[in-house]
Amino acid sequence: xxxxxxxxxxxxxxxxxxxxxxxxxxxxxxxxxxxxxxxxxxxxxxxxxxxxxxxxxxxxxxxxxxxxxxxxxxxxxxxxxxxxxxxxxxxxxxxxxxxxxxxxxxxxxxxxxx
Amino acid sequence: xxxxxxxxxxxxxxxxxxxxxxxxxxxxxxxxxxxxxxxxxxxxxxxxxxxxxxxxxxxxxxxxxxxxxxxxxxxxxxxxxxxxxxxxxxxxxxxxxxxxxxxxxxxxxxxxxx
Numbered sequence: 001x002x003x004x005x006x007x008x009x010x011x012x013x014x015x016x017x018x019x020x021x022x023x024x025x026x027x028x029x030x031x032x033x034x035x036x037x038x039x040x041x042x043x044x045x046x047x048x049x050x051x052x053x054x055x056x057x058x059x060x061x062x063x064x065x066x067x068x069x070x071x072x073x074x075x076x077x078x079x080x081x082x083x084x085x086x087x088x089x090x091x092x093x094x095x096x097x098x099x100x101x102x103x104x105x106x107x108x109x110x111x112x113x114x
Numbered sequence: 115x116x117x118x119x120x121x122x123x124x125x126x127x128x129x130x131x132x133x134x135x136x137x138x139x140x141x142x143x144x145x146x147x148x149x150x151x152x153x154x155x156x157x158x159x160x161x162x163x164x165x166x167x168x169x170x171x172x173x174x175x176x177x178x179x180x181x182x183x184x185x186x187x188x189x190x191x192x193x194x195x196x197x198x199x200x201x202x203x204x205x206x207x208x209x210x211x212x213x214x215x216x217x218x219x220x221x222x223x224x225x226x227x228x
Contacts, residue, residue, distance in 0.1 A: 006157075032212065032213060032214075034213070034214065041220065042220060043118065043203075043217070043218040043219055043220050043221075044203075044205075044218040046214055046216075049213075049214045057214070059214070088155075090157055090158070092158075094212075094213045096212075101145070101146055101163065101165075101207070101213075102146075102148055102160060102163050102213070103213050103216070104160070105150075105157040105158040105159075106157050107156055107157045108155070108156060108157045110155060
């Protein structure tokens with residue numbers, strides 16, 4: 001069966017510090033991968049998605065970047081965090097192609113920038 | 115642009131009561147609609163997925179209906195239990211584009227009182 005791992009679960013970082021959140025998927029090959037941010041009172045906002053190694057699409061211009069160094073690894077990064085980067089970050093995967101009907105989510109990372 | 119609205123934003127009911135959560139969307143050209151459950155500080159867990167050609171889906175005490183022409187879906191929870199307390203989100207995927215085109219509602223926060 002497929003599983004998705006996301007870590008860390010919580011993170012408190014000072015303004016201006018770097019960020020690296022990691023997500024890995026097991027039990028599937030060539031998944032589509034997604035990073036979302038969920039802010040209080042707002043729906044999930046898609047930040048990045050990837051259909052393959054090294055292929056990253058950005059949905060919202062911002063202080064963040066994403067990378068996919070391996071087939072089942074997706075990393076969310078920032079060189080210098082802003083207060084506005086605080087939020088709940090979710091990684092998800094879906095089966096590509098015709099079966100791309102639903103996504104499966106990780107447990108999320110609560111990021112607080114202080 | 116698709117807009118997904120969930121009403122009410124919060125709901126508190128006594129244990130054992132049957133309840134209905136509502137989801138409305140502005141663009142009826144959808145591929146499917148999905149209901150998720152989110153526990154505090156956790157990721158999204160898929161509850162029910164309704165394809166655009168379907169009218170309803172059932173899983174245990176949960177029943178989701180879809181009226182595509184009117185842009186509405188309801189999630190019916192029978193005989194509610196304290197363990198049902200969570201936030202329920204609906205997500206709408208359009209006909210064109212992959213999962214990256216999904217629009218999420220903000221959710222309904224449900225509290226079931228013992």
